[in-house]
Amino acid sequence: MAISELQLPGGVTTHSLADSKALAATLAGDVAERLRQAIAAKGQACLVVSGGRSPVAFLEQLAAEPLDWSKVTVSLADERWVPVEHADSNAGLLARHLLKGPAAKARFVGLYQPAGNLDAAAEQADQALAELPPIDVLVLGMGDDGHTASLFPASPLLRQGLAKVGERRVLPMLAPSVPHQRLSLTRAVLASAAFTALSVQGEGKLATLRAALAGDDPSEMPIRAFLQDPLDIYWCP
Numbered sequence: 001m002a003i004s005e006l007q008l009p010g011g012v013t014t015h016s017l018a019d020s021k022a023l024a025a026t027l028a029g030d031v032a033e034r035l036r037q038a039i040a041a042k043g044q045a046c047l048v049v050s051g052g053r054s055p056v057a058f059l060e061q062l063a064a065e066p067l068d069w070s071k072v073t074v075s076l077a078d079e080r081w082v083p084v085e086h087a088d089s090n091a092g093l094l095a096r097h098l099l100k101g102p103a104a105k106a107r108f109v110g111l112y113q114p115a116g117n118l119d120a121a122a123e124q125a126d127q128a129l130a131e132l133p134p135i136d137v138l139v140l141g142m143g144d145d146g147h148t149a150s151l152f153p154a155s156p157l158l159r160q161g162l163a164k165v166g167e168r169r170v171l172p173m174l175a176p177s178v179p180h181q182r183l184s185l186t187r188a189v190l191a192s193a194a195f196t197a198l199s200v201q202g203e204g205k206l207a208t209l210r211a212a213l214a215g216d217d218p219s220e221m222p223i224r225a226f227l228q229d230p231l232d233i234y235w236c237p
């Protein structure tokens with residue numbers, strides 16, 4: 001099945017790429033171009049990316065793009081509540097694959113806070129995120145269960161996390177897989193991005209998207225909330 005066969009809402013644009021290498025290169029080129037445009041227009045740009053396993057090639061390509069990284073603020077859509085040295089840390093992922101060479105000049109605003117518990121860490125991260133400029137580019141991923149960022153189905157605060165309008169920038173979330181404790185930007189913040197890309201690979205993720213389109217309850221599949229807004233989906237088999 002191809003992504004062009006999905007009945008997508010009007011605001012959704014699809015980019016169907018031949019393979020993961022082409023996806024990483026195309027997405028990195030498009031993201032860099034939008035960051036350059038933001039810098040030209042406002043003197044600065046803000047990029048928010050996701051973690052997980054699949055973004056490595058994209059992050060490496062993006063790090064190699066010609067860009068005045070000293071004018072770019074980088075943050076995360078979500079974080080696992082583990083220190084940066086931990087193998088599962090999304091901040092660690094960015095340090096290894098994006099914020100190096102010329103891109104090391106970017107300002108990084110992370111979510112991890114070494115607080116006494118997850119709720120306190122989320123409150124501290126929420127305060128830290130107050131200094132995040134308006135988001136120019138957001139890159140989301142999606143899990144097989146339809147989660148995006150760390151907005152997981154069945155997470156206790158999911159309703160609040162999916163609200164279109166809300167005071168909180170960051171909420172504590174619980175994932176079904178380890179590490180369970182997560183920090184997620186809320187939909188209210190994520191939906192404020194000027195441009196949102198969703199990067200998905202493989203037939204399995206296409207089946208997840210098809211299932212998401214067949215229903216309308218975002219608390220079952222949080223990606224549904226994001227399919228209602230303008231979204232560019234980058235997909236490869």
Ligand SMILES: O=C(O)[C@H](O)[C@@H](O)[C@H](O)[C@H](O)COP(=O)(O)O
Nearest residue numbers: 050051052053054141142143149
């Ligand atoms: O830190 C994380 O785990 C994420 O930000 C998460 O939302 C991720 O984007 C999806 O789980 C998809 O991950 P993959 O693209 O690696 O499958």
